[in-house]
Amino acid sequence: MxxxxxxxxxxxxxxxxxxxxxxxxxxxxxxxxIQAALLKHQVIFFENQRLTPVQHRDFAARFGALHTHPLCPGIPEGLEALAAEQA
Structure with missing residues (x-):
């Protein structure tokens, strides 16, 4: 790769x-x-990514344990992923 x-x-x-x-x-x-870039630059951005909520969750989980919000349930496919509404 x-x-x-x-x-x-x-x-x-x-x-x-x-x-x-x-x-x-x-x-x-x-x-x-990517981890090294995050440590060096503190904030990193990825442009033009097309991810499903599950792919996003799986990528985020590689950084460590994810949190499931107790009051805002996530999407059925992955409770750790919250859906954001677009205006």
């Missing part, structure tokens, strides 16, 4: 992560690169 690229957005915080498709399971090296 191709190596990801990061493009810093400011001199102090934030980066855009490029050359990655989050809809497929990333290999360990790619995920380690």
């Amino acid at each position: 191709p190596r990801i690229r990061t493009r810093p957005l400011t001199p102090t915080i934030g980066a855009l992560v490029e050359n990655v498709d989050l809809s497929v399971r990333l290999d360990e090296e790619q995920f380690a690169d």
